[in-house]
Amino acid sequence: MSRGVLSSPPVRRVTASDVAQAAGVSQSTVSRSFSDDPRISPTTRAHVHAVATRMGYTPNALARSLITNRSGMVAVIATQQSILAMPQMLTAISQALGRRDQRMLLFMPSDESDVQNAVNEAWSFPLEGAISCVTLTTSHLDGFRQNRIPVVLYNRRASGLADSACTCHHAAAADVAQRLWHSGHRRFLCLAGPEDAPVGRERALGFAGQVRSLGGAAPQMVETDFSYDGGHRAVTHALQSGPRPDAVFCVNDQLAMGACDALRYGLNLSVPRDVSVVGFDDIPEAARPAYQLTTLRQDLTSLAQRATALLEARRADPEGQIQELDLQAVLVQRQTARF
Amino acid sequence: MSRGVLSSPPVRRVTASDVAQAAGVSQSTVSRSFSDDPRISPTTRAHVHAVATRMGYTPNALARSLITNRSGMVAVIATQQSILAMPQMLTAISQALGRRDQRMLLFMPSDESDVQNAVNEAWSFPLEGAISCVTLTTSHLDGFRQNRIPVVLYNRRASGLADSACTCHHAAAADVAQRLWHSGHRRFLCLAGPEDAPVGRERALGFAGQVRSLGGAAPQMVETDFSYDGGHRAVTHALQSGPRPDAVFCVNDQLAMGACDALRYGLNLSVPRDVSVVGFDDIPEAARPAYQLTTLRQDLTSLAQRATALLEARRADPEGQIQELDLQAVLVQRQTARF
DNA sequence: CTGAAAGCGCTTACAG
DNA sequence: CTGAAAGCGCTTACAG
Known part of the structure; x- marks a missing residue:
């Protein structure tokens, strides 16, 4: 805490030139001292650092980025909804x-339709890359390409048009369908999420496809939102107006928790004795004693590490082959499904 | 989508000079066309924009910020824990x-002890301000001041050293204590959160202080984390090893939900007949049928709007009086407390 | 209405 | 080991 600075505050941020002047060296030397250039003598470096600290100098990372072309910033695009949910x-x-x-x-972006504004703004920053947790159109991807910003999709696909790291939603859902089938379930209800949500759709289609290919009756598909309440409502309505399913597949855990509560407390059924319920994601709440939800876990951490690695690789080789990484979801067997 | 650009990609981002050359105007004119300078003729502007679009040009916001001193970026500092919780x-x-x-x-920062790294990094960016959702020390605040970055605390206080917008944690908790007291509760248990979490502490102290000032026996204070499981465990342990309280005040809703479940399903007590439970925050889950939690709602949206307004005000008047804005929490009466 | 030039805060050849 | 100078991509007086 330097009284001097506090009592007579300069109007602008301290710059390398200010430090240079105060330290009696050139601005280049200040710059080199902070980039740990080995040619600067230890004495000079120490002196410069001392003066800089006294003056409260921090190099401006973005002035630096103008030359180095590395800003240290990566855009992350995710809808409000998805952040609240996960x-x-x-x-x-x-x-x-x-x-x-x-x-x-x-x-x-407030929702997937508001993505255009987000990407337009993103393009104006000197980004080292962008990680998109929303689906991007060809024109979005093209804009990133024109602005020389590598993009990777997080848990989405772009059909060969961009790098991506993605859970095998389709395969995981199909696997669950198969397991349920083999343990005797035959009447399926699927809470499919909103129609325009690609991830939920993948999961629902993977499930339904597998059931049909096993020769079963097409599952009853119900469009929902992604919320607990949505799951509660959908199950309540479906069972009041139709035959009782023996298994409910939910494209996420919130829906599944809503489904469980509706079945147990609203409809007085036993889960999993009367009805099996399976979710997707394995959010922390799924493990609570009150639910002990059987669900598919996606590894968000690995997904993130792969995504940043893909960005790095793309920077190194802008023209290289597009990579689409698959990450398997693993079935976490708890108490809500009979297998 | 321009085939030309796609097939022969330039190595670097397109710059204003590139556009100027292609459009046959000066770089100043390109710049002015994009800043909507009224002096540029509509014809020229249209032409420049057309060429720019064809080339995929977007002005570099941070090169601009070197001169305008407005980067459009605000740092937000929040622990991982707090983001997951809220x-x-x-x-x-x-x-x-x-x-x-x-x-x-x-x-x-991974936790409140990792804040120093976060602020060090933040200082290197040309920020328009910083919003901190973690407590900052005097030395952190001093660093921001030296780097000419206005800071505002979000839901924290800095005892007169920085602008802040904050829920009246202490007063709200005291108010609940008083209401519980007046509706006949006398034996209080308080799930207080971690010792080093200032917000939880404020709430716990507000509650306990009010009980004592009403002449009641000091509430039993239990240190916990902020999780559902933590609430579940703490209540289970407290009631197995001591007298039964008639009211449990929890410094957040996760704890309160854990407490409710422990009381109801673990200890076979009725909430609120045997024990009242009150939470804090009013997270979306608190309203679920399974909980119908009585809790104190803090208005995170207003808090955010106040915080950004304070930042703006501070930019306009760096030497102005420090402002500490209070936002009241409102009691949401649902089904878990007898009032 | 437009251009040439200075300058924002840095890095980095180029000299010495 | 250090400095003077050019340049990163912009904005903005200053001229015309």
Whole structure:
């Protein structure tokens, strides 16, 4: 805490030139002292650092980036909804970026239709890359390419048009369908999420496809949102107006928890004796004693590490082959499904 | 989508000079066309924009910021834990920033002890401000001041050393204590959160202080984490090893939900007949049918709007009086407390 | 209405 | 080992 600075505050930030003048060296020397250039003598470096500390100087990372072309910033694009539903996504990405000394510039479109504004704004920053947790159109991807910003999709696909790291939603859901089938379930209800949500759709289609290919009757598909309440409502309505299913597959855990509560407390059924319920994601709440949800776990941390690695690789080789990484989801067997 | 650009990609980003050359105008004219300078003729502007679009040019916001001193970036500092517990905080801040055309650069220290690294990194960016959701020490605040970065604390106080927008944790908790007292509760258990978490502490102290000032026996204070499981464990242990309280005050809703489940399903007690439970925050889950939690709602959206407004005010008047804004929490009466 | 030039805060050849 | 100078991609007086 330097009284001097506090009592007579300069109007602008302290710059390398200010430090140079105060230290009696050139601005180049100040710069080199801070980039740990080995040619600067230890004495000079120490002196410069001492003066800099006294003056409260920190190099401006973005003035630096003009020349080095490394800003240390990566855009992350995720809808508000998805962040509220799965904040683990953000913490995982932040940690993965941190290991590479990168920082997250967060763009939060209100929904998938608001993505255009977000990407337009993102393009104006000198980014080292962008991680998109929302689906991008060809024109979005093209804009990133024109602006020389590598993009990787997080838990989405772009059909060969961009790098991506993605859980095998389709395969995992199909696997669950198969297991349920083999343990005797025949009447399936699927809470499919919103129609325009690609991840939920993948999961629902993987499930339904497998059931049909096993010769079963097509599952009853119900469009929902992604919330606990949505799951509660959908199950309540479906069972009041139709035959009782013996298994409910939910494209996420919130829906599944709502489904369990509706079945147990609303409809007085036993889970899993009367009805099996399976979720997707394995959010922390799924493990609570009150639910003990059987669900598919996706590894958000690995996904994040892969995504940042893909960004790095793309920077190194802008013209290289596009990579689409698959991560398997693993079935976490708890108490809500008879297998 | 321009085939030309796609097939022969330039190595670097397109710059204003590139566009100027292609459009046959000066670089100043390109710059002026993009800053909507009224002196540029509509014809020229249109031509420049057309060429720019064809080339995929977007002005570099941070090169611009070197001169304008407005980067459009605000640092947000929040621990991983707090984001997982309350992602609404982030979405609220992001929206408030968006209205002011500002973007969030997110710093996520793993815990409150890792804050120093986060602030060091933050200082190197040309920020328009910083919103801290973690407690900052005098030396952190001093660093921000030296780097000319306005800081505002979000839901924290800095005892007159920095601007802040904060829920009246102490007063709200005291108010609940008083209401519980007046409706006949006398034996209080308080789940207080971790010792080093200032917000939880404020709430716990507000509660306990009021009980004592009403002449009651000091509440039993139990240190916990902030999780559902923590609440479950703490209540189970407290009631197995001591007298039964008639009211449990929890410094957040996760704890309160854990407490409810422990009381109801673990200890076979009725909430609120045998024991009243009150939480804090009013997270979305608190309203679920399974809980119907009585709790104190803090308005994270207003808090965020106040915080960004304070930042703006501080930019306008760096030497002005420090402002500490209070936001009241309101009691949401649901089904877990007898009042 | 437009251009040439200075300058924002840095890095980095180029000289010495 | 250090400095003077050019340049990163912009904005903005200053001229015309």
